[in-house]
Amino acid sequence: MDAVDATIESDGDALLDQLRRNLAExxxxxxTGTPAYFIGPYFINGALDIDQFREAVAAARTELGV
Structure with a gap:
């Protein structure tokens, strides 16, 4: 039994409870899937290329006055 199996065996119920809480949140x-980002005040659900990511960070910094 490897470490992952041992953890699941000993803490399986707690892990499932945590996963359910994460899903509810x-x-x-x-x-609704991955990737998903919180960038400053913005929520972005879906993939971004590097330029889009930079634009989102710049917009968030401007919005927040950073």
Missing amino acids: ADQVGI
Whole structure:
């Protein structure tokens, strides 16, 4: 039995509970898949290329006055 199997064996119920909480929180904020980003005040659900990511960071910094 490797370390992952041992952890699942000993903590499986707690892990499932945490995963369920994570899923509920993701549902509350509108995350429907990966990737998803919170960049400053913005939520972006979906992939960004590097230029789009830079634009989102710049917009967030401007919005927040940073």
